[in-house]
Amino acid sequence: ETGVTQSPTHLIKTRGQQVTLRCSSQSGHNTVSWYQQALGQGPQFIFQYYREEENGRGNFPPRFSGLQFPNYSSELNVNALELDDSALYLCASSFGMGQGIDNEQFFGPGTRLTVL
Amino acid sequence: GNSVTQMEGPVTLSEEAFLTINCTYTATGYPSLFWYVQYPGEGLQLLLKATKADDKGSNKGFEATYRKETTSFHLEKGSVQVSDSAVYFCALTGTYKYIFGTGTRLKVLA
DSSP states (O other): OOOOOOOSEEEEEEOOOEEEEEEEOOTTOOOEEEEEEESSSSEEEEEEEEEEEEEEEEEETEEEEEOOOOOOOEEEHHHOOOOGGOOOEEEEEESSSSSGGGGOEEEOEEEEEEEE | OEEEEESSEEEEETTTOOOOEEEEEESSSSOOEEEEETTTTEEEEEEEEOOSTTTTEETTTEEOOBBTTTTTTTTTEOOOOOOOOEEEEEEESSSSSSSEOOOOEEEOOO
């Protein structure tokens, strides 16, 4: 069974640029959630995709957007990058949307984004 | 809404000392509770979990008990090692998302 994978591992961009981060969900999972972890902080929920539609969103501006594909993999896109977007971006996959342990989220290793 | 409060770090201990990292939560319903560990430069690793009141999660010598009456999920280990040095996050399930504490850095000295 393949776990959650993310690419790239590291990325350096300049302010104002756009970036796309990718996530492959664990086999059998149909839901992908994205989190932002700033330095010294806990992960913050960005949004979740279920069956290719955005299912919920945290307190992030519209320049953070996403996609989920028919194979349940996902992309996180960030436009007009700002210095404060520098963070570790974590993807988590699960089956379904509930709070039960059957819907446990499994995290990938993350993509570290640096904005200069 | 649901929230998690963790003790501030850093926590510095000598090898073989007893560890407690406090975590309290506010939640509606019956969330699942988790402890994650993050080593330098790495992502999150699930350390242990508990899904209902009085459940005890355990792994690698770490334990935590889901206490509904005190809304707590404190992490404990009887004898820490240098290799346990990391940041520890308490988390709970919210509506379709996980809610994390701010993390507690543990440093274990030889």
